[in-house]
Amino acid sequence: MKEIYFYTPTKIYFERGGILKYLSLVKNYGKKVLIVSGKNFIFKSGIFEKIKEIFEKEKINYALFSKVNPEPDTENVEEGVEFCKKEKCDVIVAIGGGSPLDVGKCIALRAMNEGHIKDFFGEVECKNEPLPIIAIPTTCGTGSEVTRYAVIIDKLANTKKTVSNEKIMPVMAILDPNVLDYLPEKLIGATGMDAFCHAAESYLAINSDYISKFFAIESLKLLSGNLKKAINGDKESKEKVFLASTFAGYAINRTGTIIVHGIAYSLTIKYGIHHGTANALFLPYVLEFMKENEYQEEIKELEKIVGSISELKNFLTQIGLPIKLRDIGVKKDDIEELIDLSIKGCERAMKRMKFVLSREHFEKIINSAF
Numbered sequence: 515m516k517e518i519y520f521y522t523p524t525k526i527y528f529e530r531g532g533i534l535k536y537l538s539l540v541k542n543y544g545k546k547v548l549i550v551s552g553k554n555f556i557f558k559s560g561i562f563e564k565i566k567e568i569f570e571k572e573k574i575n576y577a578l579f580s581k582v583n584p585e586p587d588t589e590n591v592e593e594g595v596e597f598c599k600k601e602k603c604d605v606i607v608a609i610g611g612g613s614p615l616d617v618g619k620c621i622a623l624r625a626m627n628e629g630h631i632k633d634f635f636g637e638v639e640c641k642n643e644p645l646p647i648i649a650i651p652t653t654c655g656t657g658s659e660v661t662r663y664a665v666i667i668d669k670l671a672n673t674k675k676t677v678s679n680e681k682i683m684p685v686m687a688i689l690d691p692n693v694l695d696y697l698p699e700k701l702i703g704a705t706g707m708d709a710f711c712h713a714a715e716s717y718l719a720i721n722s723d724y725i726s727k728f729f730a731i732e733s734l735k736l737l738s739g740n741l742k743k744a745i746n747g748d749k750e751s752k753e754k755v756f757l758a759s760t761f762a763g764y765a766i767n768r769t770g771t772i773i774v775h776g777i778a779y780s781l782t783i784k785y786g787i788h789h790g791t792a793n794a795l796f797l798p799y800v801l802e803f804m805k806e807n808e809y810q811e812e813i814k815e816l817e818k819i820v821g822s823i824s825e826l827k828n829f830l831t832q833i834g835l836p837i838k839l840r841d842i843g844v845k846k847d848d849i850e851e852l853i854d855l856s857i858k859g860c861e862r863a864m865k866r867m868k869f870v871l872s873r874e875h876f877e878k879i880i881n882s883a884f
């Protein structure tokens with residue numbers, strides 16, 4: 515048996531009303547909180563008002579950085595770092611989807627370490643311990659609350675890059691299923707499919723092991739059985755999808771993702787397509803490609819858990835997600851550029867594949883998705 519190393523520092527509170535009940539624990543980690551969020555959701559949903567109430571009642575000092583872009587880049591991170599230093603915050607509460615969580619992690623790292631966030635892309639050690647991070651996910655996709663990753667756009671390189679460091683794993687995560695009541699159905703589908711891709715890609719990664727597969731399979735079962743019902747508003751199914759996204763987070767924390775994410779980055783970079791939607795679109799075509807190329811057995815096993823690839827396509831259509839590039843406005847002439855972006859996006863993922871994909875391979879996948 516392969517040797518096992520397993521580390522997870524994140525206390526998980528999974529409970530309805532968990533934000534009200536546990537957020538004041540932030541006092542154990544610092545004197546002044548930096549709340550990191552996107553621009554709209556926490557205000558429209560009323561979540562910010564709740565947090566404000568808790569902080570005022572508990573006399574917790576805080577500053578708010580609510581400028582995280584839907585697809586944050588390095589400048590967005592550095593803006594947050596400057597604000598955090600100016601406000602002298604010493605603990606981060608990152609609330610939202612993957613973007614605020616990832617930016618929160620980067621701010622925590624950079625606030626304590628000189629340089630620029632670009633210096634920490636890849637697996638780069640940091641000298642000083644980052645600020646403690648408390649993660650409050652409000653979507654059911656990212657899994658970032660339990661991972662060592664933060665994914666940020668590097669505009670100069672025209673791709674997404676990853677900070678991978680155990681020290682940015684949150685100390686605590688509050689998963690309060692009530693937050694999903696504010697999430698539009700379409701986003702439950704798209705973020706749920708992001709989690710689905712995390713689990714499926716982790717399952718297929720060559721570095722997967724007993725523990726990553728344990729989480730990936732459980733996540734895939736929960737998602738297959740509950741995502742549709744969750745989109746239709748069933749509360750218990752939403753809880754299960756939420757939990758599945760955290761399980762998928764544990765899975766990718768061990769393995770990373772493979773080429774679905776790497777290829778999907780191209781759609782987000784070029785067209786600003788939502789991360790989960792982009793992943794979901796490419797997933798069936800990547801699976802078909804893998805089935806024909808050295809992954810027959812693995813894909814068959816996966817299909818036993820989640821159903822066939824054609825069923826997956828039907829499912830995506832049923833939940834209102836696009837399954838063809840031309841349906842989202844991609845032009846035939848753009849395909850060459852998408853191939854270039856995909857090759858760049860898959861650099862890290864390629865290490866987790868059985869073989870290195872050629873340009874022709876990417877062309878094949880993207881053309882079938884077209």
Ligand SMILES: [Fe+2]
Pocket residue numbers: 656708709712775789
């Ligand atoms: Fe993802």
